[in-house]
Amino acid sequence: MPIINLSELRATLSPGQRLIGLDPGKKIVGVALSDVSLMLASPYRGLARAKLGVNAAEIAAIASREGAGGLVVGLPLGLDGSFGPAAQAAKDWAIALSAATGLPAALWDERLSSAAVNRMLIQEADLTRAKRAKAVDAAAAAYMLQAALDASSGAAALPL
Numbered sequence: 001m002p003i004i005n006l007s008e009l010r011a012t013l014s015p016g017q018r019l020i021g022l023d024p025g026k027k028i029v030g031v032a033l034s035d036v037s038l039m040l041a042s043p044y045r046g047l048a049r050a051k052l053g054v055n056a057a058e059i060a061a062i063a064s065r066e067g068a069g070g071l072v073v074g075l076p077l078g079l080d081g082s083f084g085p086a087a088q089a090a091k092d093w094a095i096a097l098s099a100a101t102g103l104p105a106a107l108w109d110e111r112l113s114s115a116a117v118n119r120m121l122i123q124e125a126d127l128t129r130a131k132r133a134k135a136v137d138a139a140a141a142a143y144m145l146q147a148a149l150d151a152s153s154g155a156a157a158l159p160l
Contacts, residue, residue: 017069021145030137043138074110
């Protein structure tokens, strides 16, 4: 399936369907879920990064269990907005994941989401490094998904 922009993705959803936010890391894929009104993103869990088929089956099972109808995949653009190798890898993964799960997907800029979440966990939650490591992936996915929901809630989303 081709990647579509976030406005188109929201338009494909049936009433009450959620979006899954994904922050694909090298070792862990952070997973977040929107609420049914597409207003609030919450951390869901982290999945061990595995072969595409394994992760696709896990994500499809989450979508089925939670009533999700689409994917928002974090796109790691460079700090200057450039589209480098990491962004290309995330785009390729999103296209393959969309095809494997049968769910439409959009990309969303996730620059510094992990850094922002780590900073919050240190300053506000006062978590140790070990506890932060367990929480940061899903929280970064929620941070990215929340930004996407906020940006697309009535106004046209910026296409990527």
